[in-house]
Amino acid sequence: MRHSLSVALASLLGALLPMAPMAASAQEGGALPVIFTPPADREIPSGPFGDLVRKGERIFTQTGKYAGKYVGNDLTCESCHLDRGRKAYAAPLWGAYVTYPKFRTKNMKVSRLGERIQGCFRFSMNGTAPPLEGDTIRSIVAYSFWMAKGAPVGTPLAGTGMYHMPAATRHPNPFHGKKVYEARCALCHGADGLGTSSGGEVAFPPVWGPRSFNRGAGLAKVSKLAGFIKMNMPLSKGDTLTNQEAWDVAAYVDSQPRPADPRKKS
Amino acid sequence: MNRSFRTLPALAFPILLFFSLAPLSPAQAGSLIDKGRKIAQEGNDLPGSTACMECHRLHGGGMPSIGSPRIAGQPRQYIEHEILGVKAGTRYAPIMAGIVNNLSEKDIQAVAAWYASVRTPKLRDVSPYDPDLVKLGKRIALKGQWKKNVPACVLCHGPQGRGIPPHFPYIKGQNKGYILRQLISFAFLKRSDDPQGLMRGIARRLSPTERKAVAEYFASLTPPPADGQPDRPSSGKDPR
Numbered sequence: 001m002r003h004s005l006s007v008a009l010a011s012l013l014g015a016l017l018p019m020a021p022m023a024a025s026a027q028e029g030g031a032l033p034v035i036f037t038p039p040a041d042r043e044i045p046s047g048p049f050g051d052l053v054r055k056g057e058r059i060f061t062q063t064g065k066y067a068g069k070y071v072g073n074d075l076t077c078e079s080c081h082l083d084r085g086r087k088a089y090a091a092p093l094w095g096a097y098v099t100y101p102k103f104r105t106k107n108m109k110v111s112r113l114g115e116r117i118q119g120c121f122r123f124s125m126n127g128t129a130p131p132l133e134g135d136t137i138r139s140i141v142a143y144s145f146w147m148a149k150g151a152p153v154g155t156p157l158a159g160t161g162m163y164h165m166p167a168a169t170r171h172p173n174p175f176h177g178k179k180v181y182e183a184r185c186a187l188c189h190g191a192d193g194l195g196t197s198s199g200g201e202v203a204f205p206p207v208w209g210p211r212s213f214n215r216g217a218g219l220a221k222v223s224k225l226a227g228f229i230k231m232n233m234p235l236s237k238g239d240t241l242t243n244q245e246a247w248d249v250a251a252y253v254d255s256q257p258r259p260a261d262p263r264k265k266s
Numbered sequence: 267m268n269r270s271f272r273t274l275p276a277l278a279f280p281i282l283l284f285f286s287l288a289p290l291s292p293a294q295a296g297s298l299i300d301k302g303r304k305i306a307q308e309g310n311d312l313p314g315s316t317a318c319m320e321c322h323r324l325h326g327g328g329m330p331s332i333g334s335p336r337i338a339g340q341p342r343q344y345i346e347h348e349i350l351g352v353k354a355g356t357r358y359a360p361i362m363a364g365i366v367n368n369l370s371e372k373d374i375q376a377v378a379a380w381y382a383s384v385r386t387p388k389l390r391d392v393s394p395y396d397p398d399l400v401k402l403g404k405r406i407a408l409k410g411q412w413k414k415n416v417p418a419c420v421l422c423h424g425p426q427g428r429g430i431p432p433h434f435p436y437i438k439g440q441n442k443g444y445i446l447r448q449l450i451s452f453a454f455l456k457r458s459d460d461p462q463g464l465m466r467g468i469a470r471r472l473s474p475t476e477r478k479a480v481a482e483y484f485a486s487l488t489p490p491p492a493d494g495q496p497d498r499p500s501s502g503k504d505p506r
Binding site for chain 2: 082083084086087184187188196197198199200201203204234235236237238
């Protein structure tokens with residue numbers, strides 16, 4: 001009785017406080033967590049701030065075109081941050097904005113969001129970090145700020161970052177992963193992983209090889225990549241691979257050749 | 267018996283396989299295209315066979331009035347796959363089914379080669395495009411409707427919908443009746459030849475207005491010069 005009462009209380013609280021950590025724990029219980037809804041496009045204000053937000057969005061979706069000198073591969077920000085950085089469990093910008101500054105074991109420092117974005121360019125885009133006070137970083141930060149409107153600061157939001165995978169029941173197996181890849185991923189990314197083009201433009205992004213993210217990128221970690229794949233791949237068929245399939249296919253993709261981690265080059 | 271004779275049959279199979287899988291030489295492709303043109307124009311010689319051009323026109327412009335699709339310049343592999351799907355019953359197409367059952371595998375390869383090779387200007391659609399629907403369709407096409415788990419159409423159908431060969435057909439400049447009917451077929455009827463059910467899920471999640479809007483938007487665009495090719499500034503010269 002007491003137990004069912006506390007469950008009822010918890011679900012009531014969960015409903016009342018959709019952004020509270022309660023929502024995150026409900027997820028483990030199987031209930032769907034409430035996901036933050038970013039503002040609609042029409043809410044971008046006019047004026048210089050709105051212009052900066054729109055510029056941030058352009059860089060985000062067409063990174064090679066609008067920030068080409070910092071990009072060293074065929075990816076855009078949106079290749080991983082789906083729906084223009086709005087999709088939950090695809091490292092949404094609204095989740096990132098309210099999470100920084102943050103201590104990161106990657107460099108053992110407390111980083112600002114701008115510094116975190118510099119890391120994206122260096123590792124995921126296999127390029128160079130744009131200057132922190134330059135237009136590229138400033139506009140992506142402005143775009144993130146705008147998208148986080150109304151989100152509580154410093155409180156973990158459901159759907160932030162990538163999905164945290166439950167531990168694999170058996171060790172991720174790249175050979176099994178290859179079979180999953182061929183059945184579910186090769187249609188778009190190619191059996192060779194090099195992506196697919198349309199009229200000379202990149203259409204489906206390369207998932208390994210010289211034009212993909214480098215070994216220092218977040219997705220070069222099997223657990224991160226497995227979480228991304230589990231919730232988002234194939235597009236529109238998220239959460240259709242089993243956890244084990246997601247682990248295996250991530251192990252396969254991350255076992256393939258890709259550019260070296262720039263921190264380890266010298 | 268000479269030793270080399272005994273190994274010959276063992277070698278012949280891989281060699282034959284190699285040739286059957288190798289890309290066609292220009293001469294082979296040429297004769298296949300010619301054969302395809304003949305079938306498109308006259309049918310395949312079986313009594314009562316229907317010529318493709320009755321509905322798709324000789325140069326693949328289709329027939330907007332009856333929602334027969336434009337097929338000029340679609341990828342060869344895609345056209346073949348669709349005809350085989352109709353034959354196998356995985357692609358709902360009540361009219362096409364009766365026609366393509368007469369085609370042999372070679373015939374299908376030939377017509378696919380012909381229609382992949384031709385270019386033709388866009389034909390007039392059945393009615394003017396509704397600006398409000400075009401606007402909504404453009405939004406869904408370029409940005410998606412992710413709340414309903416509908417990614418932007420252009421992610422898989424290429425920039426502006428110009429296709430990503432060989433599996434994803436172009437849809438820009440296709441006639442609206444055809445696009446809408448296919449979305450309905452994916453959603454509710456028996457069209458199930460889409461890889462992994464991708465289109466079935468997406469088409470089902472769109473509302474009737476959204477399906478119509480997407481059809482109006484892509485139909486309002488000009489077709490690509492060839493599948494997966496960006497539009498070129500017109501030089502006044504017909505590419506074919």
